[in-house]
Amino acid sequence: MRQDDLLWIAIGSLSDIPQRGARCVEHSGKVIAIFRSFEDEIFALEDICTNCDGPISQGIVSDRSVSCPICNWEIDLKNGQALGADVGQVQTYAIQRQEQDILLGLPLARGVA
Numbered sequence: 001m002r003q004d005d006l007l008w009i010a011i012g013s014l015s016d017i018p019q020r021g022a023r024c025v026e027h028s029g030k031v032i033a034i035f036r037s038f039e040d041e042i043f044a045l046e047d048i049c050t051n052c053d054g055p056i057s058q059g060i061v062s063d064r065s066v067s068c069p070i071c072n073w074e075i076d077l078k079n080g081q082a083l084g085a086d087v088g089q090v091q092t093y094a095i096q097r098q099e100q101d102i103l104l105g106l107p108l109a110r111g112v113a
């Protein structure tokens, strides 16, 4: 999705999220998990596992993936894909850091100027 098709909203600062952990924000009825890696990379994924809807924000983060707390599927934080023999896709969102501030990119509703 092009940058200008997104509405960027400030959702907090890096220090709000523990390293190798996640915090959630809600938007339009969806819960979005904001993950922080050990290297302070940030990722945004819908907080619903593709297997049976487990809350991936409560999973264990290692490198650039999270292990789902329910049945342990591993989800790639960058593209939302299930890893290994598992198949599935978690919705991802654009996210960026401006120094310590975190901005989440949400798709603009069609027709919004």
Ligand code: FES
Residues within 6 Å of the ligand: 049, 050, 051, 052, 053, 054, 068, 069, 070, 071, 072, 073
């Ligand atoms: S609910 Fe996530 S692996 Fe089953």
